Amino acid sequence: MGLEGHLITIEVDVADGIPSFTLLGLPDAALSESRDRVKSAIINSNLEWPHRKVTVALSPAYLPKSGSSFDLAIAMAILFSTGTITVDSHPPTIFIGELGLDGEVRPVRGVLPALLAARARGIERAFIPHVNAAESHLVENLDVIPISSLAQVYGFYTHGLLPDPLVREELTCESAEILDMEDLAGQEGARKALEVAAIGGHHLLLMGPPGTGKTMLAQRFPSILPALTQEESLEVTAIHSVAGKMFLPGSSIPRPFIAPHHSTTAPAMVGGGAHVIRPGACSLAHHGVLFIDEAPEMSPGVLDALRQPLESGEVTITRSIGTISYPANFLLVLAANPCPCGNFAGKGRGCTCSALQVRRYLQKISGPLMDRIDIRIFVDPPSRVEMLQTTMGEKSAIVRARVETARARSAKRFYGLGWQLNSQIPAKALRKDFRAEKPAMNLLHDELERGLLSARGVHKVLRVAWSLCDLRAGSIPTQEDVHEALSLRSSLRAGL
Ligand SMILES: [Zn+2]
The missing domain is CATH 3.40.50.300 (P-loop containing nucleotide triphosphate hydrolases)
Known part of the structure; x- marks a missing residue:
């Protein structure tokens, strides 16, 4: 939800009866399709599919769920409940990923916020798509295991096999060219x-x-x-x-x-x-x-x-x-x-x-x-x-x-005032504590009286003058600063 992550719990019941596969708590089409993806992925990974009555529920039901990122977790819940994978004890774990029909684990959106939310709620280990691994680097104190297939997760639980460690270069996506x-x-x-x-x-x-x-x-x-x-x-x-x-x-x-x-x-x-x-x-x-x-x-x-x-x-x-x-x-x-x-x-x-x-x-x-x-x-x-x-x-x-350097000056000046940058100085403060030198203020008042500047315009010029003042490491905007600030709002033609 936005940048906020929520934990979704997946419960599975495998009962005797006519073979079926029901998913509960899934509103949209992408999730219903996950039923077919999960079944194919398990079978094509040479793992056992229970030919019984399978019911899967995602909760809490009131949260809108969407997308394909629950596939891996649903598959794992089924493999745990049928006893295909058994564990004596393991740390609180989440599974994130879309499954391909062949059992491949594919990237999904929002892995980073999901990991941050998981860590905040006491999760200690996370399986995530290999392709999303770079995002996980910003999350500390969480055991993140990037995987590329369902078979790899099976190998981890049954034989203690860790997927090949990631090569650092693989993690660096193409960065935008930095222009100078x-x-x-x-x-x-x-x-x-x-x-x-x-x-x-x-x-x-x-x-x-x-x-x-x-x-x-x-x-x-x-x-x-x-x-x-x-x-x-x-x-x-x-x-x-x-x-x-x-x-x-x-x-x-x-x-x-x-x-x-x-x-x-x-x-x-x-x-x-x-x-x-x-x-x-x-x-x-x-x-x-x-x-x-x-x-x-x-x-x-x-x-x-x-x-x-x-x-x-x-x-x-x-x-x-x-x-x-x-x-x-x-x-x-x-x-x-x-x-x-x-x-x-x-x-x-x-x-x-x-x-x-x-x-x-x-x-x-x-x-x-x-x-x-x-x-x-x-x-x-x-x-x-x-x-x-x-x-x-x-x-x-x-x-x-x-x-x-200039920003450090303004940050010091505004310490404890509730804003950080010159563009954020409130109008009230500009009238009182953050005026320019007297001759500079006179210059602005002249412009105001001659109708060349509006009251709002005066405030903008003052804010820019403070930035010019910080650039030259001054303590208060001078007439020169105000003059230069005025030139940075060139009177565009056409009354803008
Ligand atoms: Zn023209």
């Missing part, structure tokens, strides 16, 4: 904006014509964010495990980068499904970056669905089978062309759009969503000189080190 900032020549303004966004946890909007490298910038954003903590790694892996997405290099897990296409539906964005509620793109981006290219092309309902996670850091979905929450605390990067034709660049060369068309286009990103965006910049095409440069940009590791 050094690949980007020039783009100084955009690089600085990303660094500031990383420090304060600010959402941002990148505007620019096609081909200016907005996507390349966004893809490299995770590489300058601090490494995941152990606890964050667990959460990230658990979500990807439930989604059935392997996401596991051996040791360190990179921050996710999720880029849903603009044709993505609302359920795919925030999560959904009829029988099992799966996490959506914004939960897969938890502790990482959610990048939406060509944001104005996305249907307004899908963009608006992001408001809940942006406000609360989680998604709550209610269906007839229950209410489930998934964490969804991500950094949002929106990218947009400056106008419908995409050619508006510099002085507007080649753009054929009217002012009204441009305004309508950009206003597709709704006000409430724009309210969450602290930084918005124009990304200019690299100049001819920059294109010809052979020197590389600064490496991500160097930028990340600065981000970590």
